[in-house]
Amino acid sequence: KKLGILFGSFFKIGLFTFGGGYAMLALLENEFVIRRKWISREDFLTMTAISKSTPAHGSQQCYLSWLADGGFAGALTATIAVCIPSFLIIYLISLFFDQFLSLTL
Numbered sequence: 001k002k003l004g005i006l007f008g009s010f011f012k013i014g015l016f017t018f019g020g021g022y023a024m025l026a027l028l029e030n031e032f033v034i035r036r037k038w039i040s041r042e043d044f045l046t047m048t049a050i051s052k053s054t055p056a057h058g059s060q061q062c063y064l065s066w067l068a069d070g071g072f073a074g075a076l077t078a079t080i081a082v083c084i085p086s087f088l089i090i091y092l093i094s095l096f097f098d099q100f101l102s103l104t105l
Contacts, residue, residue: 005036006070009031010078010081014083014085015085024060029041036068038068047063061078061082062079
C-alpha cells in the first residue's frame with residue numbers, strides 16, 4: 001500500500017513541477033512532512049542537504065523514499081514515478097513534432 005502511495009505522490013509531483021529538484025522541494029515537504037507525517041522536518045532538511053550535494057538526478061526521491069521506510073523498492077518506485085510524466089510529455093510532443101515542422105507560414 002505504501003508503494004502505491006509513494007508512486008501516486010511522486011507521479012503527481014513529477015507531473016506538476018517544472019524546473020527540477022529545487023522546484024519540487026515545497027511539494028515534497030508538504031506531501032511527506034506536513035500532510036502524511038512520514039518524516040520529520042529535520043530529516044527532510046538532512047535529506048535535502050545530502051541529495052543536493054550528490055550529482056545523481058534521482059537522489060532526492062531515493063533518499064526521501066528511503067527515509068519514509070520505503071527501502072529500496074520505495075526508492076525505485078519514487079524514481080520511476082517522478083520520471084514517467086516527463087517521458088510521456090516528451091513522447092507526446094515527439095508524435096506531433098514532424099507535423100509542426102512541416103507547417104508553413
